[in-house]
Amino acid sequence: MAELLQIAQLGNPILRQQAQLVDNVRDENLQQLIDALIATAQASNGVGIAAPQVSESYKFFIVASRPNPRYPKAPEMEPTAMINPRIIAHSTEVVKGWEGCLSLPGIRGLVPRYQAIEVEYTSRDGQLHQQELTDFVARIFQHEYDHLEGMVFLDRVESTHDLITEQEYQQRIVQNLG
Numbered sequence: 001m002a003e004l005l006q007i008a009q010l011g012n013p014i015l016r017q018q019a020q021l022v023d024n025v026r027d028e029n030l031q032q033l034i035d036a037l038i039a040t041a042q043a044s045n046g047v048g049i050a051a052p053q054v055s056e057s058y059k060f061f062i063v064a065s066r067p068n069p070r071y072p073k074a075p076e077m078e079p080t081a082m083i084n085p086r087i088i089a090h091s092t093e094v095v096k097g098w099e100g101c102l103s104l105p106g107i108r109g110l111v112p113r114y115q116a117i118e119v120e121y122t123s124r125d126g127q128l129h130q131q132e133l134t135d136f137v138a139r140i141f142q143h144e145y146d147h148l149e150g151m152v153f154l155d156r157v158e159s160t161h162d163l164i165t166e167q168e169y170q171q172r173i174v175q176n177l178g
């Protein structure tokens with residue numbers, strides 16, 4: 001079982017830094033950090049986590065969509081490490097959806113994101129991947145990608161009226177609207 005890592009919270013300057021490119025994917029420390037990030041995201045009911053959130057300012061994140069109490073309708077997928085990720089192309093269509101963040105506990109925001117994106121990243125075995133992502137998984141990618149640029153979802157909401165507490169979210173959005 002990989003160790004669980006402490007998650008940096010909003011206000012920690014590391015969340016506002018530009019992360020550095022990873023130059024050696026096979027580095028043993030990087031591989032261990034990937035395992036620890038996956039374990040930390042799962043233990044926190046996260047569907048993604050970026051390295052800067054555990055105070056490692058490097059360009060990689062985990063996308064690990066699966067249904068859990070924080071995201072009951074998330075699609076199921078294997079946790080995937082995406083290293084030095086890039087967005088190559090995106091749809092013109094933008095959709096708003098609710099997001100939370102392990103670095104901003106207790107708050108949810110209605111965030112506009114591209115409905116579909118074409119991305120490139122290196123996987124933990126060193127292979128370069130090109131892939132199209134849509135809907136919720138595209139949203140996770142864009143959220144995590146922002147962390148590598150020193151941004152959080154609050155920077156993307158169009159109005160402060162699009163921010164609600166986790167408790168209200170659970171009562172109003174999850175239970176009432178399904």
Ligand code: ZN
Pocket residue numbers: 100101102103143144147
């Ligand atoms: Zn986040």
